[in-house]
Structures are given as structure tokens and as C-alpha cells.
Amino acid sequence: MDANNPQAIRRAIRSGQHKGNTSGLARGFVQANLAILPSDWAADFLLFCQLNPKPCPLVGVASNPGDFQIDSLGADLDIRTDVPRYRVFENGECVNEVEDIQALWRDDLVTFALGCSFSFEEALLADGLEIRNITEGVNVPMYRTNIACKPAGRFSGDMVVSMRPMKPADAIRAIQICSRFPSVHGAPVHFGDPAAIGIQNIDAPDFGDAVSIRDGEVPVFWACGVTPQVVLEQSRPPFCITHSPGHMLVTDLPNSKLSVF
Template sequence: MTTPFEVRGKMRSGEFTLPTSGLCEDYIQANLVILPKNLAFDFLLFCQRNPKSCPVIDVTDVGSYVPHLSAPNADLRTDLPKYRVYKNGEVVDEPTDIKEYWTDDMVGFLIGCSFTFEEALIKNGIPMRHNEEGVNVPMYKTSIEAMPAGKFSGPTVVSMRPMKEKDVIRAVQVTSRFPSVHGAPIHIGNPQSIGITNINQPDFGDAVTINEGEVPVFWACGVTPQAIAMHMKPALMITHAPGHMFITDLKSEHVSVI
């Protein structure tokens, strides 16, 4: 599974249903949000007002499940390893395809994912603990309120990667080059300062080991819309399952800033 097309084929057939961190290292990974047309403009405005957590990579035409700008031969109904279906703010299903839920008035949004810059961190000598431990990256709801837009409001979600203190400045420098996939961290250090009361109990994903001498580093996360769904309770919102991303045909270098 070396190319995005091959990986998406494995997902489409149901052969691959795992988190996607570390896959197709040179390509942009993306969060998915699917909404009915009557909520699409408000959500696009929400993304525009919250570019750290919701940097838009692609938006489909109404009724189309093809992301023409980022993967023109893909199908957003089938080409992710696992989805989440929210109804009135509650998760009602985690299918491996969403054909039964798709309707002709839906709009798909692809939002940049921090998995995209992980390879750059690794190349700079900063290991990814969740990959080392074979788990999903930990993600947390915070006390940082997103900027409201229309019907959309609620808390910002962050992903966390622990690292040695000496590596933090380099991590900021490296990830600042990728503003289209969340960019630089939004918080470093004490999790309680952003409303996280127990670092060992993430709201999404899995806990990872934080060794002595390491600090937690937090990036804005594209799972934010799922926290928003829990808060505003739309009749229907379809997303990726946290950590189970859409892999585009776009090279990571296309979104990096020299």
C-alpha cells in the first residue's frame, strides 16, 4: 500500500480499517465532515473563522462524493477506513462505508490533518509516541472556544504529542511550515491551562506515555467539528472516525511554506 490510490482501494474493499498515521508519508491526510446543503454555508464560514482547527483542503459540489481538487478518482462514501455518523449530537454508527446514509443534498468538506506533518517531525529527530506504541493519537476537548459561525459553536479539540523539552522549539519551527494542516502548536505544557483535567484520559484516541523530562505539545485538531456536533446537535453529520483519515493525492510539499 504505497500510493494513496492503492490505500484507498484497500479501504474501499474493507481490507484496511485502522488509523492512518504513518501511511503515505509524502501525501496530505484530511479530516472529513459531511453535512446537508442547508448547513454547508454556515460550516464553511465556521472553517474560515477557525483556520487553525479547520483548514479547508477541498469542498465537494452539492450531491457529489468526489473531491475533485484533492483526489478526483476517490469516493468519500467508501474511501476512509472508518466513519462516524452523528444524529442529534450522538454517535449512532461507525461504519466502514456510508452509502446508506448518503443523499443528493450532501456536501463534503476535507480539512487538513496533523498526520501530514508527522513525517517532517520524525525527520527532525522528534519521534511520534502514538506510532511507537501502536495506538491512535490522543485528542482532547479544551476550554478554548471556537469562533462561532451561524449554527456552529463549541470547544476546540487538540491533538497531543509528548516530546523532550529541547525538541519543542524545533517542533514549532517545523510545523509552522504547514499552516494548511494546523500549523504550529496552540499550547505547550500544562494541560489544565486549556481545560484538560486528566491527560491520561483523552476524549478521542488513546493515551500515550509521557516520560520524565518530556512536555505535552498540543495542536489544533480537525476533530473539532465532532465536538461541535456534540454541542450543537445537528440532525445529521457524518465524519471520519478520529484518527481514520482520508488520504489525498496532494503531496505534503504542496502545503508547506519554505
């Protein structure tokens, strides 16, 4: 597998050759979180994303219910097969994790693709900042918080954040860099005391893996595309599908297209 070629990566995922998380793959290209909902829930979810652009930055939406391609995100792209692992929800509860959703596909499903923090990680690395989860070869740690999202229709809930430890000066630089990427969560929402945003144990993430935090470092928190999964748990649509945290849709869209300057 060519780890820098989005189409080759999707083919490897589709064939079962690659089953792990997608962090560090397809440098230079956008990776997307997924939320797949019945059409009668889609309008409310679209409004929720529009009102909460930091945790839910839209980078693509299927043109019609039942479409399993989003042409703007890549050639030979199949939403049903090209994510390493999916989560299946019924009435707000995750009932299964699968590697292929062809057997679950329905003509009324609408796919939403949301920007992912892996894009801004590349910009931070290019500036010489370390990304601990990449250094340690694990999935980024993610946490539920007490930061309320703006409600929209049937959707409401609290934000999920991802965390990367940094020295305070590096955290300030990260804020400056990530402000250029509003389509992939933008600047951090918090750094410092985790308890201030409702995180009681920084060593026990709700999603992903724990990473080491060294002396002199502070945890830096970004809005995270796993937020819709928590919102879906609370809003309880009868059926929906998401990506499994860290297992993204690799697109053909260059990260450079998302920078505002």
C-alpha cells in the same frame, strides 16, 4: 497493499482489506478529516472553518451537493467508501459508526475535507523528532479543551487538541517546523500544564489512545480536526457524517504543496 501509494490504500480501504487507523500510511501525502453536512448547513460550516483555520484548515470542498468526489484530492476517490470508519450523527449525537456510507448518501450532502496532523508528523520525523504515538503503534491522543472557537452562524464550541510528548528543546523545534504548515493545523496551541487548557487527566484522552510521557518531557498540544465533531454535538444539525478519529481520507495531494516555504 502498497502503504505508500494513496490510490492503493484507498482501494484497500474500499475493499475492506484495511480497516484500522491511517497513521503512518502514505508518507508524503495529505490525509484529511471529513465533515459531511446537509446543504442548508454548509454555508455556516464554511464560515466556521474560515474563522477557525487552526482546528479546521480546509484542503478541499465538494463542488456541488451530492458530489462524492473531490477531484483536487485524488483520482478514483469516493468519499462514501474510502475512509476506514465513519461516525454518523443525528441531532448532535453519534448514533453509529460504519465502514461504508453508500446506503446513507443523499443528494443534498456537502463534503468538507480538513487538513490532518499526520502531515506535519512526517515533517517532524524527517527532522529527527520522535512521534510517540507512531513509536508505540497507537492512535494519537486527543482531548477536549476549554479553548473557545469563534462562532459562525449555528456553529460554536471548544477546540479539540492532539498531543505529542517532547523534551522542551524538541517542542521549540516542533513549533518552528509546524509553523510552515498552516493548512495542517500549523504550530502547537499550547505546551506544558494540561489543566491550563481544561484537560484534567492527560492519561485519559477523549479520543484516540494514551501514550507514555517520560521524565523530562512536556505534553505538546496541536489544534485537531476532530474539533468539528465536538462543534456538531453542540450545534445539533439533524444529520451529518464525519470520519472516526484517526481514520482519515488518504489523498493524492503531496504534503509539500501545503508548506509555505
